[in-house]
Structures are given as structure tokens and as C-alpha cells.
Amino acid sequence: MADVFLYISVFLIWLMLFYHAFLMSGGYFHFLKYRKFNKVLETPLEDYPTVSILIPAHNEEVVIRDTIEAMIALTYPKDKLEVIVINDNSSDDTGPIIERYAREYSFVQAVSTKPPNAGKGKSSALNQGLKASSGDIIIVYDADNTPEPDAVTYLALGLLQDKKAGAMVGKFRVINAQKNLLTGLINIETLTFQWLAQAGRWFWFKMTTIPGTNFAIRRSVLExxxxxxxxxxxxxxxxxxxxxxxxxxxxxxxxxxxxxQEPETLRVWWKQRTRWARGNQYVILKYLFKLHQLKNKKVILDIFYFLFTYFFFFAGALLSQGIFVVNLMTDLELSMGDVSGVLLIIGFLLFVTEICLALSMEKNQLTWKNFFIILLMYFTYSQMWIFLVVYSSYLEIKRVLFKQDVRWYKTQRFKQAGKEEKPSA
Structure with a gap:
């Protein structure tokens, strides 16, 4: 029986490894050609589309000034721009900070959520901001984001030029990557996700997931x-x-x-990533049994990708590790023998190769320091994700069974020691 479970786990793990290798090749091809789209946007426009930037903010006094200052520094024509900062039931100085900027800059607008919608989470705050907005294009930034000056121009004009795109997704970088080992690991994870899952899926399937920040979407679509x-x-x-x-x-x-800004402590990381995992599990279960109702059948590919990522792949990894531990204590007489060890080594090398390829697409990221962090990442950070997914699955199952309300966890921010210069992109 142990043999059967081991073969199942190896199949699940290697299926995902091969698929990720396929996606990473697409990510590299996209890296080689995406700048061609920049040239399309260089055509002068007589009239820019109106843009509304929504920034939900709950107790963000630590970071909100830098975020609003970044909005002020945007190159997008200010007469076509409105920046709507949504104060979502903050108990700190977030509200007064937003209001001071709104008084000084005509394109900055302060919105406060009202009961019964106050403090219900990001989605609710965004819906309140949408009601207060007027732009043809809606762009979302988290309250800890400082976009580069041309970011909004790229997103808005990219959406204007590509009529088939319902949304345009940009890239996000970690500003505190050098803070400690955890932020260094998150930086590597972030870059790999974007070039593998985002760029790879776009190149092969014309599919990309909207992130929580730095994306533009047509108002008509949202409405x-x-x-x-x-x-x-x-x-x-x-x-x-x-x-x-x-x-x-x-x-x-x-x-x-x-x-x-990314989490700087394990406690904050665990809470944030648990929310992400639970959120994706909610989406999987919401649509898994409605596949026949989906008009665009290509969506099924993405739903199964998330299903494998958050259920089958992690289940396979947990199962294989459990068999390994039990086999250390008692001989399970596994038929795979040395083959399982060879597969483990090849899988590790494939993991390292994929991440190194992702880092090679970013200036100054493929360094010896990051290479050693990648080696460590396989045995630490990646294993933590397994236990996190198991924990989040338990919480989601409990929520469904006991019909519990969804509780939003707002990621804790950290004050930076002095004004740090952004690393090279």
C-alpha cells in the first residue's frame, strides 16, 4: 500500500514540476518580446482616457504618505487623473493624513467608508471607492505601494491599445528585500511567481491572474x-x-x-499567506462545481491549476514526506528504492534552475547571495508553505461547516529606518 501512495505522490509532484518548467520557458519568451508592446504606446495621443486610482487604506499611517507622494509624482496628465484614497474605518492617523493631501491636491479625493460597510475588508472598500470614482479606467494600488512614475501611463494606455484585454497587470517588486532573510526569500518567490506563473501563462494561454495591486481594469467591465x-x-x-x-x-x-513592502516577521507572513491560501481555496470551491456554467472554457485550465497548486501538489508533497519519515523508523519495503532518491535530486535541481532563470530576467538579482538563498529556500521556505496550506484548508473547512463569517486580516506594515533608495529594477 505504501508503494501505491508513493507512486501517486511522485506523479502529482512531477506533473506540477513539468508544468512549471513549461510555464517558465513561456515566461522567458515573454521577457524577450514584451518590450515591443512599449513601442505601440509611444504613439502620441490627442486625448488620454480618464483614470481613477483606488487605494484602500485601513490603519496605514506608517506607509500612506509615501504612497500618496508616489501618486503625485506620476507622469499621467493630472487633469485626466483622480486618486481616491479610501479610509476604511481606521483608528490611527490614516484619515487625517489623507484629508491633508486632499485639501492640497485637487486630483486627490478622500473617501471614508460608512456603516454597515466600514471595516469589512478590501473588497468592500474598493466597491465604495468605485462608487465615488468617475474614470473610464480603474487602477488599484495597495496602501504600501509606490509605483514608478510611468506605471499608470503604461497600464492605462496599454488597456486603451489592447481592446481584447479586460485588465492590464503590471509587475511588483519588493522594496524591503534587503531587510532580512525572510524578505529576501519573499523577493525571490515574488519574482519567480511573476515570470513563471504570470508571464508564462500569458505567453502560452493568454491568461494572467489579477494581483491585489498595480493593475488596470475597464470601468465597463467592473460595472x-x-x-x-x-x-x-x-x-x-x-x-x-x-x-x-x-x-x-x-x-x-x-x-x-x-x-x-513585504512582511518582515514570520508571524505577519503566516497570517498574510494564510489569507491568500484560504482566498484561493474559496475561489476553487466556488467555481469547481460550476464549470459547466462557465462561458469561457479556457477558465477551466486556471481553476485546475489552482486546484493542483493548493490541493493535489501539496497533498503529494506531504504524502511523500510522510512516507519518507515512516520509512526511516520501519522498513516499508518500497519498490522504488534508489529511484526515489534520484527523482528527489532531479526535482531539486529543476527547482533551482527555474528560479535562477526567473532571477536572470531582473537586473542585479542573479547573485551568489541569492543563489545560496535559493538552496536554503527549498528546504525551509517551500516546506513552510506545505504546512500553511494544510492549516488554511482546515480553517476553510471549518468556516464552511460552521457557516462562519469571513474575517479579513490586514497585513501589518513596518516603518522603514530612513528613506531607502529603491533597488534597480
Whole structure:
């Protein structure tokens, strides 16, 4: 019986490894050609589209000044721009900070959520901001984001030029990557995700997932979809599926860059990533039994990708490790023998190769320091994800069985020691 479980786990793990290798090759091809789209945007426009930037903010006094200052520094024509900062039931100085900027700059607008919608989470705050906005294009940034000056121009004009795109997704970078080992690991994870999952899926399938920040979406699309799903903890993934189902695709455009702060402690990382995992599990279960109702059948590919990522792959990894531990204590007489060890080594080398390829696409990221972090990452950070997914699955099952309300966890921010210069993109 142990043999059967081991073969199943190896199949699940290697199926995902091969698929990731396939995606990474697509990510590299996209890296070689995506700048051609920049040239399309260089054509002078007589009239820019109106843009509304939505920034939900709950207790963000540590970072909100830098975010609003980055909006002020944008190169997009200010007469076509409105920056709507949504103060979502903050108990700190977030509200007064926003209001001071709103008094000084005419294109900055302060919006405060009202009961019963106050403090219900990001989706609810975004829906309130959408009601207060007037732009033809809606762009979303988290409250810890400092986009580069041309980011909004790339997103808005990219969406204007590509009529088949319902949304345009930019790239995000980690501004505190050098803070400690954890932020260094997150930086590597972030870059790999974008060039593998985002760029790779766009190149091969014309599919990309809307992230929580640095994306543009047509107002007409949002209004037809009735905004964001307020029950979804991963509102971005859920929105992506509905955009696909309208017949649009979502384009990944790395020229639009924003910088964001990542968790600096394991406690904050665990809570944030648990919310992400639970949110994606909610999306999987929401649509898994409605596949026949989806108009765009290509969406099924993405749903099964998330299903394998958050259920089958991690189940296979947990199963194989459990068999390994038990086999150390008692001989299970496994028929694979040395083959399993060879597969483990090859899988590790494939893991390292894929991440090194992703880092090679970013200036100054493929360094010896990061190479050794990648080696460590396989045995530490990646293993933590297994236990996190198991834990989040338990929480989601409990929520469904006991009909518990969804609780939004707002990621804790960290004050930076002095004004750090952004690393080279």
C-alpha cells in the first residue's frame, strides 16, 4: 500500500514540476518580446482616457504618505487623473493624513467608508471607492505601494491599445528585500511567481491572474460584474475568473512597475499567506462545481491549476514526506528504492534552475547571495508553505461547516529606518 501512495505522490509532484518548467520557458519568451508592446504606446495621443486610482487604506499611517507622494509624482496628465484614497474605518492617523493631501491636491479625493460597510475588508472598500470614482479606467494600488512614475501611463494606455484585454497587470517588486532573510526569500518567490506563473501563462494561454495591486481594469467591465466579491479573501483571483468569463483576457505587462513592502516577521507572513491560501481555496470551491456554467472554457485550465497548486501538489508533497519519515523508523519495503532518491535530486535541481532563470530576467538579482538563498529556500521556505496550506484548508473547512463569517486580516506594515533608495529594477 505504501508503494501505491508513493507512486501517486511522485506523479502529482512531477506533473506540477513539468508544468512549471513549461510555464517558465513561456515566461522567458515573454521577457524577450514584451518590450515591443512599449513601442505601440509611444504613439502620441490627442486625448488620454480618464483614470481613477483606488487605494484602500485601513490603519496605514506608517506607509500612506509615501504612497500618496508616489501618486503625485506620476507622469499621467493630472487633469485626466483622480486618486481616491479610501479610509476604511481606521483608528490611527490614516484619515487625517489623507484629508491633508486632499485639501492640497485637487486630483486627490478622500473617501471614508460608512456603516454597515466600514471595516469589512478590501473588497468592500474598493466597491465604495468605485462608487465615488468617475474614470473610464480603474487602477488599484495597495496602501504600501509606490509605483514608478510611468506605471499608470503604461497600464492605462496599454488597456486603451489592447481592446481584447479586460485588465492590464503590471509587475511588483519588493522594496524591503534587503531587510532580512525572510524578505529576501519573499523577493525571490515574488519574482519567480511573476515570470513563471504570470508571464508564462500569458505567453502560452493568454491568461494572467489579477494581483491585489498595480493593475488596470475597464470601468465597463467592473460595472457589468457588479464590482468585487466581498466574501472573497482573494478578491483578485475571483475577479480574474469573472473577467475571463466575459470573453476578455488579462494581459501581463512588466513595464508597469510598483514597489511594495513585504512582511518582515514570520508571524505577519503566516497570517498574510494564510489569507491568500484560504482566498484561493474559496475561489476553487466556488467555481469547481460550476464549470459547466462557465462561458469561457479556457477558465477551466486556471481553476485546475489552482486546484493542483493548493490541493493535489501539496497533498503529494506531504504524502511523500510522510512516507519518507515512516520509512526511516520501519522498513516499508518500497519498490522504488534508489529511484526515489534520484527523482528527489532531479526535482531539486529543476527547482533551482527555474528560479535562477526567473532571477536572470531582473537586473542585479542573479547573485551568489541569492543563489545560496535559493538552496536554503527549498528546504525551509517551500516546506513552510506545505504546512500553511494544510492549516488554511482546515480553517476553510471549518468556516464552511460552521457557516462562519469571513474575517479579513490586514497585513501589518513596518516603518522603514530612513528613506531607502529603491533597488534597480
Amino acid at each position: 457589468e460584474l457588479a464590482g468585487w466579491d466581498e466574501k472573497a479573501l482573494s478578491e483578485d483571483t475571483e475577479l480574474s475568473i469573472r473577467v475571463y468569463n466575459m470573453g476578455y483576457y488579462i494581459r501581463f505587462f512588466p513595464s508597469a512597475i510598483t514597489w511594495e
